[in-house]
Amino acid sequence: MLKTLPATLLFCFAALLPAQSSAARFDMGTKEFRLDGGNVTYVFGVNPRGELQQMYWGARLADSDKLSPAQPMREVASFDPPYSTTPQEYVGWGAGLYVEPALKITFADGNRDLVLHYDSHTDKPGGLDVVLKDISRPIYVTLHYAIDPETGILARSATIESRESAPVTIEQAAAAAWALPRGQYTLNYLTGRWGGEYNLTQEPLQHGARVIESRRGSTGHQANPWFAVQSVTQPGAADEDHGEVWFGALGWSGSWRIVVEQDQLDAVRVTGGFNPFDFGYVLKPGEKLDTPIFYGGYSAHGLGGASRLLHSFENHNILPRTAKTAGQPLPKPRPVIYNSWEATEYNVTETGQSALAEKAAALGIDRFVMDDGWFGQRKVDNAGLGDWYVNKEKFPNGLKPLIDKVHSLHMDFGLWVEPEMVNPNSDLYRAHPDWVLNFPNRPRSEARNQLVLNLARTDVRDYVLGFLDKLLNENDIAFLKWDYNRNWSEPGWDQLPPAEQKKVYVAFTQNLYGILAELRKRHPNVEIESCSGGGGRVDLGILRYTDEVWPSDNTDPFDRLTIQDGFSYAYTPQIMMAWVTASPHWLNKRTTSLAYRMLSSMQGSLGIGDNIAKWSDQDLAVAKRLIAAYHEVQPTIVQGDLYRLISPRNGSEFSATQTVNHDKTQSVVFAFIHSTQEGRGFPILKLKGLDPQAQYTVTPIEGKASHNAPATASGAFWMNHGLDMDDNFRGDFQAAAFRLDRK
Ligand code: DGJ
Numbered sequence: 001m002l003k004t005l006p007a008t009l010l011f012c013f014a015a016l017l018p019a020q021s022s023a024a025r026f027d028m029g030t031k032e033f034r035l036d037g038g039n040v041t042y043v044f045g046v047n048p049r050g051e052l053q054q055m056y057w058g059a060r061l062a063d064s065d066k067l068s069p070a071q072p073m074r075e076v077a078s079f080d081p082p083y084s085t086t087p088q089e090y091v092g093w094g095a096g097l098y099v100e101p102a103l104k105i106t107f108a109d110g111n112r113d114l115v116l117h118y119d120s121h122t123d124k125p126g127g128l129d130v131v132l133k134d135i136s137r138p139i140y141v142t143l144h145y146a147i148d149p150e151t152g153i154l155a156r157s158a159t160i161e162s163r164e165s166a167p168v169t170i171e172q173a174a175a176a177a178w179a180l181p182r183g184q185y186t187l188n189y190l191t192g193r194w195g196g197e198y199n200l201t202q203e204p205l206q207h208g209a210r211v212i213e214s215r216r217g218s219t220g221h222q223a224n225p226w227f228a229v230q231s232v233t234q235p236g237a238a239d240e241d242h243g244e245v246w247f248g249a250l251g252w253s254g255s256w257r258i259v260v261e262q263d264q265l266d267a268v269r270v271t272g273g274f275n276p277f278d279f280g281y282v283l284k285p286g287e288k289l290d291t292p293i294f295y296g297g298y299s300a301h302g303l304g305g306a307s308r309l310l311h312s313f314e315n316h317n318i319l320p321r322t323a324k325t326a327g328q329p330l331p332k333p334r335p336v337i338y339n340s341w342e343a344t345e346y347n348v349t350e351t352g353q354s355a356l357a358e359k360a361a362a363l364g365i366d367r368f369v370m371d372d373g374w375f376g377q378r379k380v381d382n383a384g385l386g387d388w389y390v391n392k393e394k395f396p397n398g399l400k401p402l403i404d405k406v407h408s409l410h411m412d413f414g415l416w417v418e419p420e421m422v423n424p425n426s427d428l429y430r431a432h433p434d435w436v437l438n439f440p441n442r443p444r445s446e447a448r449n450q451l452v453l454n455l456a457r458t459d460v461r462d463y464v465l466g467f468l469d470k471l472l473n474e475n476d477i478a479f480l481k482w483d484y485n486r487n488w489s490e491p492g493w494d495q496l497p498p499a500e501q502k503k504v505y506v507a508f509t510q511n512l513y514g515i516l517a518e519l520r521k522r523h524p525n526v527e528i529e530s531c532s533g534g535g536g537r538v539d540l541g542i543l544r545y546t547d548e549v550w551p552s553d554n555t556d557p558f559d560r561l562t563i564q565d566g567f568s569y570a571y572t573p574q575i576m577m578a579w580v581t582a583s584p585h586w587l588n589k590r591t592t593s594l595a596y597r598m599l600s601s602m603q604g605s606l607g608i609g610d611n612i613a614k615w616s617d618q619d620l621a622v623a624k625r626l627i628a629a630y631h632e633v634q635p636t637i638v639q640g641d642l643y644r645l646i647s648p649r650n651g652s653e654f655s656a657t658q659t660v661n662h663d664k665t666q667s668v669v670f671a672f673i674h675s676t677q678e679g680r681g682f683p684i685l686k687l688k689g690l691d692p693q694a695q696y697t698v699t700p701i702e703g704k705a706s707h708n709a710p711a712t713a714s715g716a717f718w719m720n721h722g723l724d725m726d727d728n729f730r731g732d733f734q735a736a737a738f739r740l741d742r743k
Contacts, residue, residue: 039060040060043067045070047071051118052090053072092114100174142158148317150312153297157291157292160173167284187202189210198566210259216487220536229245239303243300245300251544256275306569311572324525333639338369342555357402367412367478377425413475418482454508461511531550535551535563551563557733561655578603602630636739640666643688664694667696681730687719696741698723
């Protein structure tokens with residue numbers, strides 16, 4: 001603890017990393033904490049009242065720059081108490097607080113007043129821990145800070161500890177609160193629904209609060225725990241390339257809430273963490289509660305700059321590595337997969353899957369994944385979930401013959417599971433009806449004919465870990481697609497005393513993470529996908545344990561352009577699985593060419609999910625050619641810097657993206673036409689992120705550039721003059737793709 005350091009020791013460097021400099025330091029004179037990383041500086045300090053006050057978050061300041069010491073806001077009116085208007089790092093609900101609290105506690109004696117003041121701090125590599133304590137009661141909150149030296153993205157979380165002699169109840173606990181300078185802003189966030197996830201929603205930030213949340217027990221399709229607040233001169237006019245953006249993403253896969261508020265004095269703060277709705281976490285004497293991590297970043301280069309930072313941070317710092325990629329700076333690009341779901345649904349058999357595997361291998365696919373239907377008495381969705389034994393009618397000799405077949409075709413094998421769920425029509429439920437979330441003597445609401453196992457229970461956790469471990473021990477499985485097809489209802493946990501039952505909101509998700517971590521430890525080369533009826537469980541919490549996600553059950557290639565565009569604001573294309581499926585599409589009945597479907601999926605991590613046994617030789621040839629072309633440029637597409645050149649949102653006539661690899665030696669461009677109108681040609685694409693001095697050769701992957709376009713030109717040419725498409729690039733649902741290679 002540095003609380004007692006002599007005042008003469010001005011700056012104390014907790015960490016100084018040589019490459020991109022990053023540091024956390026404390027100035028005893030001004031009682032100011034400062035974190036620097038990438039192009040970002042974050043400063044907070046202890047004000048004369050003892051509160052921890054945010055002072056600066058933005059573009060990096062000079063090392064020599066000093067801010068004036070933290071001063072609470074003055075009392076503008078008796079209705080604006082400084083306790084409420086001062087931007088505190090982690091404010092307790094007490095005194096007179098009218099904005100979102102970070103922490104709200106009810107004590108055993110009925111006291112509900114919590115006022116947190118600075119107590120002490122500790123340095124740690126790359127960051128620091130700051131301890132706050134209530135002004136009279138032994139409630140300690142340790143705020144954890146770390147800053148990434150490359151991107152300047154901060155990771156913040158809190159540990160709440162009670163040293164009271166009687167239990168206290170935490171009614172609200174944020175991971176962190178972020179404060180922004182007063183100004184005019186556009187708020188960006190992601191909303192959606194099943195089959196329509198990741199809509200970028202943009203609105204002027206106004207006085208009051210915008211609540212983005214899930215009360216569903218998991219992350220949810222309806223909103224995703226990400227926000228970006230962009231400084232604008234005209235509210236509502238967000239800009240892809242310019243302007244200051246503060247953004248954040250919450251790493252939690254249970255119920256969550258982010259509140260973005262602008263107070264009556266125009267101050268803006270963003271508070272996020274556990275959803276306080278129906279929350280009540282009892283801390284017994286000496287117990288602690290760890291909050292999720294809330295990541296926050298800053299970019300001076302618009303929403304595009306913000307997402308490039310997040311993508312890089314996720315790839316370098318969040319996504320797991322296998323034993324084979326341990327210690328590597330980046331995860332391995334995803335194998336190109338085949339998935340059986342849209343081809344065979346539950347009707348999986350050894351012969352049928354083997355036939356599909358042969359076709360898949362001939363296309364150049366790397367991984368064959370058998371989806372739902374292989375276990376228990378699973379014929380449709382009303383039976384079998386929970387009974388994780390191989391169905392003998394479909395696979396008389398177990399999974400081994402199919403897995404051997406897949407291996408003989410030089411692919412690895414993946415399998416679908418939905419571990420947290422049970423059909424009432426299952427042996428598991430008949431044996432353990434008490435294992436599901438429920439309130440005794442109340443109905444149990446089913447969705448998709450299934451109930452949610454209460455993973456917070458130790459016996460359920462052990463069962464789930466046990467069957468998955470056995471499955472992986474007994475079969476040569478490289479990959480699990482981990483599905484989760486409904487949200488919670490009746491979230492009771494009647495094993496615990498009534499006052500403690502709401503712990504389920506924390507313990508369920510902690511056990512989920514625990515199982516994933518243990519499985520990865522025991523099977524260090526197994527990879528996992530997070531799927532929840534599409535994109536219902538994608539967040540920076542689950543992504544610490546899963547290698548990829550399924551963004552949507554909607555595989556319509558045109559709809560996917562918008563879903564993928566929205567997804568890319570928060571998440572890297574590295575994890576964005578995208579399958580090519582049948583035309584006409586089952587959802588929209590839209591007919592599209594195979595090339596269009598392939599290119600739509602090639603913007604992310606490619607997969608094929610159609611019944612390829614029915615494909616014509618011509619289709620097989622197109623897919624084989626494009627899979628080979630994709631393999632060559634995949635690292636650039638999924639791990640490069642992404643530029644959203646033309647957005648597909650709002651039914652846009654055109655859309656285009658470009659990615660550039662980190663050493664600027666390669667770039668890939670995708671261009672899509674929705675429907676040509678009035679004979680309009682595709683806009684000239686002014687490319688971005690290239691080296692202006694270098695020469696780049698353009699090669700079509702699909703489609704043609706204009707006959708006037710040079711084959712080779714400088715980065716300056718492609719960025720300023722631009723890439724012109726062939727005049728015949730017109731029509732409905734057309735697509736083109738190009739690679740640029742540095743000479
Ligand atoms: C929902 C998933 O999102 C689909 O891809 C598929 O795996 C089905 N569940 C299987 O039941």
